[in-house]
Amino acid sequence: MKIGIGVEGFSDKIFWDKVLPKFFRGVHFDVRNMKTKEKLIRETPRLFNSFQDARYDGAFIIIDRDKDPCVTAIVELFNAPMKTEAKKVREKRFLFLCVAIRELEAWLLADDQAIQKLLPKSKYVSPSETGDIGAEGKLKRIWQQQHGQIAFNKISFAKEIGVQFDPHRAMNHSFSFRYFWENIKGIINKRRQYRETEG
Secondary structure: OEEEEEEOOHHHHHHHHHHHHHHOOOOEEEEEEOOOHHHHHHHHHHHHHHHHHOOOOEEEEEEEOOOOOOHHHHHOOOOHHHHHHHOOOHHHOOEEEEEEOOOHHHHHOOOHHHHHHHOHHHOOOOOOOHHHOOHHHHHHHHHHHHHOOOOOOHHHHHHHHHHHOOHHHHOOOOHHHHHHHHHHHHHHHHHHHHHHHHO
């Protein structure tokens, strides 16, 4: 089984390369770093075609909402064929547009146990919804509580938290993360059931 994933940056790729294989053994994840949000949007049709041509089981685009007003505003940035694909009924959908509200850091902060293991001095506790906070700034502040003036390194942090992160905990503190995780789990379970039936 193979799943294609498009992400905005290198730290995103590092994080998912750690997390996804740990929770979905036997699934190959092709995580592609597009380097910027704008390029990810622009390259989504190419990624979609590439993943379909390779007969992957599904494709996910993970994009930050940032300061855009809502999820709908993000979806409208994609071209018409991609919007059509992403709006198909879930059972027939190949492409999932997953918007991190407001940014991937909000998904990381949704697992406070992982944060506490890495940054114990912060005594961080996840709010009920991490999409309501300025997550990138919050993460940098609690990093400084632990490390003082040492600059926050997104890439090394992505590696470290990827080892500790538990999606089942994070789902309770981020509805946008829950949407992503439930859909990727749904695709994988559906394909496994189909193959067991066929086999």
